[in-house]
Amino acid sequence: MRFGVVLERLAQLIPVLFGVCLVVFLMVTLTPGDPVEIMLGNERSTPEQAEELRRQMGLHLPPHERFFAFIGNAVTGDFGRSFFHRRPVIEVIAERLPATLELTIVAMTIALGLAIPLGILAALKRGSWLDRVATMVSLAGVSMPGFWFGIMLIMLFAVHLGWMPVSGRVDYALEVPRLTGMILFDSLAHGRFDTFRDALHHILMPALTLGLAMSALLMRVTRASMIEVLQQDYILFAEAKGIGRARLILRHGLRNALIPTVTVAALETGYLLGGNTIVETVFGWPGLARVIVEGIFSRDYPLVQAGVLVIALIYVGVNFVADLLYTLINPRVKL
């Protein structure tokens, strides 16, 4: 029965995926100007070369045929060749994606690790100085531009104090053979703890920059839903059973308060994925989000198009999983 639900949700996903592909396709197609001319730009080129490029990109076809060709190619992972990197776009993405995922996962861990305990505490001590400070700090957190906060961190801890590396993922001398491309994971898999420690050192500031604003937001959600839950009758009834305070707060309170938090956390991965463009730029993190920005400056449209599509697909996927998780932790949703 549960499997049926998964299938049903997957079916609902198809129109959204189709729409996402269409929007990404239109982004390039509806843009005024001939992409070929823009791409060739200042380079001296003959009309024959331009025609060849146009044919290569399928631009001679009518738009709807181009769209279906685009989807067909996308399904097989063929996004064309990157002009700047001079190799298939899919290779560039496969190389850069793990760095973005690693950063996103660590940032999310930091965000949840700070937000949930602080949100619970603020809700339990509602109106106390701790609640007020936490609320103020979280408001400051969402008001802080991430790129500025990152630069200030670099200026203080890397440039002036020299405690932290300015940029990069790991020291060149400590690189490990690639398994997943996520260095924290790969180094542990190889038993290289020195590399792990160095990678952790590198990822700390970018992940904090990305995670803090997110945790400010999640804290507010956790606090609000925890306050709501603590006023419910079932908390009073559970307390009347004489169970311990920790169990009361975690099993009866948090378990129910987490339901909205998970939903918001999934929605806010969009914030993390977008914020990656900023953080990867500021911290010289060789991830996919930065490649998209670079692709824009090098007019590498196939790469930009594919990069935006891949990130949107990840985002849709995360929300899909969160939706399933939501049905699992919330038994009231009819299965």
Added chain:
Amino acid sequence: MTVRALDNAGAESILAINLRRFGRDRFAAMAGAIAIGFVVMAAFAPWLAPHDPSDSDLLRRLQPPAWIEGGDWAFPLGCDSLGRDLLSRIVHGARVSLMVGVAVVLLAAAVGTAAGLAAGFLRGAVDAVISRVVDVLLGFPYLIFAIGLMGMMGPGIENIVLALVYKEWTIACRVIRGETLAARELDYVEAARAAGASPAHIMFREILPNILSPLLVVATTRMATIIILEASLSFLGLGVQPPMASWGSMVADGRSYMLEAWWISAFPGIAIFLLVLSINLASQGLRDAFDPRYRP
């Protein structure tokens, strides 16, 4: 029609009561005043700024703020790598932030309100189409979507506004759709419908006035987010182009001088932070005044 007269009076007074409650929250009112201060600063930038923001002088290159040795009170916050006065550039930069913020929020609210009212009130095929489009747009992380669009459309302040509005309207649309779905079940809407009012009349004259409060809260919160998004795009070099001063691009300019001239990045960032924080505080005050359940 008495039903309408009564209910409009009711709706206005709810908004008025809420706003008065907001006024009593001194902290939030102060934040609102600071935000308005920024608006005044932007409006009168040419008269308030001590210098021309693009007036460069290489003799003043990387000149520190006035209170640091080598500074000069004529250039209180110091100068950038081209010797331009930072304070004047920040004062002028407020124009870009606020112009984009206001334009995006207004345009998105207009489009989103129309779409949300239509979807929530007319239901059926209209709702299905609008909701699908919203679902698809929600499938994109905001900044990635804007970056993609800016990459295709090219830089410039109008393009920033467009790139953000293309996604922003979905937020107002969802709020309004939800409120409309709730409102159309209410007695006064039923009464108006029974009295033979047209759908357009009911949507704009009956329902809209009653959902102004949530719309106002959403609009202020979104304004804060949009100002950060504009700054982020400009920071990445996809926003306004030089010599126009934008806070985001000013922070980016300072990155190359982190070691010797921290102020170039620091001050524009503080300006963003202050403006966004004051908007957020005011917005929180509005929310508390409208819905006091979660007040600390």
Added chain:
Amino acid sequence: MSALLTIRGLATHFPTQLGLVKAVDGVDLDVMPGECLGVVGESGSGKSVTFLSVLGLVRAPGRVVAGSIRFDGQELAGPDPRAARALRGRAIAVTLQDAGTALNPSMTVGNQILESLGAHDPGPSAADRRRRALDMLRLVGIPEPETRFEDFPHQFSGGMRQRVMLAIALACRPRLLIADEPTSALDVTIQAQVLDLLAELRARLGMTVVLITHDLGVVAEHCDRVAVMYAGQVVECGPTRQVIDLPSHPYTRGLLDSTPDLSRLDRKLRPIEGQVPELIALGAHCRFRDRCGLAEPRCDSAVAMRAVDEGHSARCVRAGEDQRSVRAGETP
């Protein structure tokens, strides 16, 4: 015979923005072992807050500010909150008005029973706990307890949920059950079933029961004694028959007159005029004075409980002196 639960001079106050709300203000009550005591009053009379105070479950910022609560000789209202906590669920259990909101929606009913057992009476093994939990479900009349064990609360009907809540409350065989409005969230047809079940369980388990309700009909049928509460105080207390036959406080009289009675359909129902006073700025006078048709100068000063008969007392200046005058309002 000494009382199982003795409450003396209990005061529970809630500071609010409008002022100090004296929700419970000087309550004296005895609950005798094995009896069923009905506690009656309108909402806001302090009946629920009184027993939340017994359990130490008054929500902040409210708190017990004075008085003594002794359970089986042990003081619960002392400075140490652990005293009340240790008895909760084990010796004193509670059921709430609506099982639909009192059961944790994200926890199977089986686990909610096991949790009570685990907290107080783990027994030799998990298998033993499970067996006892199933026994509880059987005891409260849940059909096929093995298959319902893993169900979530929303999968039960309203009446069945109420039974589940009873099973959870009674899992550790408490000596005292406080049933807070056990029927007011239910359909009329289910109400009788739940009350009969409660009576049956009380007899089988030898429990003492405090039945909090606003329905005098329920009290007349199920309770040995009744305490009537008004504006944070007990205004009349005595054996059920006596209180119903000879109400000695005008408020009790009013409650009876506003209760429908199928055997006397000719009688006119008479609501009590006026409203419950604000619990913030209460004077020293009788709290019912302003709604009472019989108010007189003596009502302007504080009124103590006065004995009417053996074990029957009322907080009225006329109580015990001239019954006819209190009953004057009765429609023939």
